[in-house]
Amino acid sequence: MTTETENQTDLASACLQIARQAKAASRRLGSLDTTIKDRWLSESADALIEATDAIIEANEQDLAAAPAYGLTDASIDRLRLDAARIEGIAKGLREIASLKDPIGEVLDGFTRPGGMRIEKRRVPLGVVFFIYESRPNVTADAAGICVKSGNAVILRGGKEAMHSSRAIVSVLHEVAARVGVPEHAVQLVETTDRAAVGHFLKLNDQIDVTIPRGGEGLIRRVAAEATMPVIKHYDGNCHVYVDATANIDMAVDVIENSKCHRMGVCNACESLLIHEWILADALPAIAARLASRGIEMRVDERAAVHVPGGIPATEEDFSTEFLGPTISIAVVDSLDEAVEHINRYGSGHTDAIMTSEIAAAERFTDLVDSAAVMVNASTRFNDGGMFGLGAEIGISTDKFHARGPCGLRELTSYKYIVRGNGHLRS
Amino acid sequence: MTTETENQTDLASACLQIARQAKAASRRLGSLDTTIKDRWLSESADALIEATDAIIEANEQDLAAAPAYGLTDASIDRLRLDAARIEGIAKGLREIASLKDPIGEVLDGFTRPGGMRIEKRRVPLGVVFFIYESRPNVTADAAGICVKSGNAVILRGGKEAMHSSRAIVSVLHEVAARVGVPEHAVQLVETTDRAAVGHFLKLNDQIDVTIPRGGEGLIRRVAAEATMPVIKHYDGNCHVYVDATANIDMAVDVIENSKCHRMGVCNACESLLIHEWILADALPAIAARLASRGIEMRVDERAAVHVPGGIPATEEDFSTEFLGPTISIAVVDSLDEAVEHINRYGSGHTDAIMTSEIAAAERFTDLVDSAAVMVNASTRFNDGGMFGLGAEIGISTDKFHARGPCGLRELTSYKYIVRGNGHLRS
Known part of the structure; x- marks a missing residue:
């Protein structure tokens, strides 16, 4: 002693x-x-x-x-x-x-x-x-x-x-x-x-x-x-939100890139939110692409209809950073509901909206409280090198002093x- | 219970x-x-x-x-x-x-x-x-x-x-x-x-x-x-350093203002450092002015010679924020010794140099690790209002996120x- x-x-x-x-x-x-x-x-x-x-x-x-x-x-x-x-x-x-x-x-x-x-x-x-x-x-x-x-x-x-x-x-x-x-x-x-x-x-x-x-x-x-x-x-519990006016082809590509480009990293997408109006048109295409990449989908009730083989999501799934081949999917009735979901379940790291409407992009970027908010771009871009900031020692999830790269x-x-x-x- | x-x-x-x-x-x-x-x-x-x-x-x-x-x-x-x-x-x-x-x-x-x-x-x-x-x-x-x-x-x-x-x-x-x-x-x-x-x-x-x-x-x-x-x-343990090339009249006024304008505040001067070369010329005038304002002077050995009624300073005096009618006074052999003293005993709040030499001002402002470093100006100016920054909620002594006003x-x-x-x- x-x-x-x-x-x-x-x-x-x-x-x-x-x-x-x-x-x-x-x-x-x-x-x-x-x-x-x-x-x-x-x-x-x-x-x-x-x-x-x-x-x-x-x-x-x-x-x-x-x-x-x-x-x-x-x-x-x-x-x-x-x-x-x-x-x-x-x-x-x-x-x-x-x-x-x-x-x-x-x-x-x-x-x-x-x-x-x-x-x-x-x-x-x-x-x-x-x-x-x-x-x-x-x-x-x-x-x-x-x-x-x-x-x-x-x-x-x-x-x-x-x-x-x-x-x-x-x-x-x-x-x-x-x-x-x-x-x-x-x-x-x-x-x-x-x-x-x-x-x-x-x-x-x-x-x-x-x-x-x-x-x-x-x-x-x-x-x-x-x-x-x-x-x-x-780590980041990052979202992609597909707004009612999203370009569906673009959304499918950005979601695939956000989720599958590298799964074990902090800026990979872990959760998908879809506006109810575009659900029936968009989700089957998104689910097919994710399935083709071997991604397991944990879905809420309304999403389940469009996701063959989807697994019912628990409340916990929406808070989880899978860092692997799993994604949670929820349907929302409005952009504001998407924002509220992200600010509640997210980790303030990186969140994206897919939309063609200026007002939606502005409202989403204003209200989502995250280090990086993307409009029609992959969550994977939140990175000092990608931003052109040069070398980085990490990506801060704090708001105080340093935020992001x-x-x-x-x-x-x-x-x-x-x-x-x-x-x-x- | x-x-x-x-x-x-x-x-x-x-x-x-x-x-x-x-x-x-x-x-x-x-x-x-x-x-x-x-x-x-x-x-x-x-x-x-x-x-x-x-x-x-x-x-x-x-x-x-x-x-x-x-x-x-x-x-x-x-x-x-x-x-x-x-x-x-x-x-x-x-x-x-x-x-x-x-x-x-x-x-x-x-x-x-x-x-x-x-x-x-x-x-x-x-x-x-x-x-x-x-x-x-x-x-x-x-x-x-x-x-x-x-x-x-x-x-x-x-x-x-x-x-x-x-x-x-x-x-x-x-x-x-x-x-x-x-x-x-x-x-x-x-x-x-x-x-x-x-x-x-x-x-x-x-x-x-x-x-x-x-x-x-x-x-x-x-x-x-x-x-x-x-x-x-x-609080601030703020210094005024009188360099070898200081304008003595200006130094006397700035020291009086830094010390006596308001004594119980964080940007008031608590300690005075004087270059040995200017000691015999400057300190009697400074001491006379401070004495006339009722300031008690705690002096090191070399300063004592020029301060009638000066009290021998202890090591602790140089770390003390008096927040009242007391000041510590030390003699230094060089600007670098002054910087070292300030970085050791100071609190990183506000420190001033009195000098007419560009090189001295540059070196002092480079090396003193404080929220505000003044050249030929009163320490009392470290204040959001005085800086023209508008209302302030405090003066930060941190370096992280917010420093100063x-x-x-x-x-x-x-x-x-x-x-x-x-x-x-x-």
Whole structure:
């Protein structure tokens, strides 16, 4: 028991030291010249490719241990690195280098009566604590996004990818030393002790934001324990609503794309709503297309008539994010009923309307309270890359601070700079 | 014990009902026409003036109970309403009406390859839970700011002002019913049970943000208990740094204004730093001015030489927000030492440099990590009104979401609207 306590005390002070180092690095990063950050990104891209053999060797250690960790085949595939994937990681860093530096951007400015000048300037948040799954490419990506936006980052990756992540971070560190990026701008938490996360979550004097990526359980635990702000990334219960005036062919294609393009992701469609007026014309075609893709349909009573083999839906089905080949289907009597359904059962992630009527599109986009509201487009487009925002560290389901794709700008704050000439308040 | 439990269950469900009503109202408020919100604001201003007698009568009940609550004379004065103060409240609402509606503002927009159009549109946060001190004018102010920014608000004011607040909210409700603002856009929590706050802080499905205003203890308690985001408003340990090239006369005036204009407020100066090179020239003049205003000076060793009657400063003095006629004074050898001192001891609120050198001003404003950084201007200017931002609900000491003066825009989020023509992701 005493040893356990001592170990925890040691671990807590190791975490504190990492966090303090990150804070000190962030002070320098905040005003680091864009040229240096971009040189670090592009030279790291080159250096990672040069280090391909060493990275693959480290990765093989992770792969060898993977069965012992009980990883699924899909997880092992995500863990595996080869030359092409390392080139992909390098390409990601070069893309971040090509993005506009958000730091120093003037967001607003005015001259006050009396001549005092006020400027609202974008600054980094400071220190990001990033908790993520066992994908070594995310290590480089997250480091790149954080440093480009002027933040120091503490990386807590899955233990299953530890050797690979360590090899990648060691390359980033070598380049950092060469180009003048602070050593502790990027730190990898090397302990596999799960208690480390709890220690970091207490350090709100040093850490400005925590971003957990992974299952809902992890995110809820982090949100509950954290003493600093958390950017949360829950899954999405996304809807497509087929309005009375929808183009049916277009609706069939968009629903198929929203549901089937990739099923296990947060912006996949999980639920379909159809206006009663278009039901008999639209649903048979939609159901046939979904059936041809092997999708199981859980239907309410009125939808059942048009869905051969449909399974009666329970109340719970409408709240469920299936993340697989299942969809729920309900019939509504009005657009407002669809909106109410979405705001009640949805998760505020991505919801779409299929309609040809301006008034319907306007009302739906006004009233649906989601991060992204699509009109006649697939839910799958809610993504930083698809939006043209560049690299993203996640898709926020919060409304506070960052909503939707979370890229460079979402990792920033601002300060007011006030310039006077001896101005006094009277 | 059972009765206590039952009472708490009743209280919890009463709080839940208020929060649900607020959420429902916020759905309508989010797309309510600006004209209706502004009509509500300006007609409420008129109606409050018309209701002067009734409001003063209610206020007299609060004043009669004040001694029993142990209020100080200063608090009783802040609680008191007369015709002039009610006109002030009305004027505040008219000013909010005159501000640009932030809702619907397009923050960004682009057309993607393939023709899909994306718009980032400002939307309300939803429901604000506002906890504040016993100042009845704040009741109307907060209601006005929240509704103008499209949010429903749950007002939890001090019990000492309950009769006054109730009279004011009842006027706001009458006008709301007349002009078409939802009844539950503004709700006053009428129970005096302190446990109610705890119940509301659990309701993160209904409440989008909590804003506590009051002492540090209250804010810390709310931040620890809240399950939703909190905008925090801590006091400020604000600095004025006199650089080697400062204009001494200007420095003396700005320091006096920063320290003495109003001592008990968050943007008052609490600590003075002086560059060693200008020490012998500047400090005697500064000390003489501060002494003439009755300010007690707590000085480090090198400053002591130039401050007759100076008291030796302790380490703790440099972390202290005196909020009264005391200031700490330290000598530094460089601008970087001043920055380091401010980032260590300061509270990230407001810090100023007095200098005539561009390079010094740039370095100071870059490196000081505070919500507002002033150059040759009084710290007292960090204020929404002084910045020209209009009404504010507080000054945030957070970096996340809102920093500095917190007005209409700081109570908003955004959503992405995506318009396609059957666009599919490939």
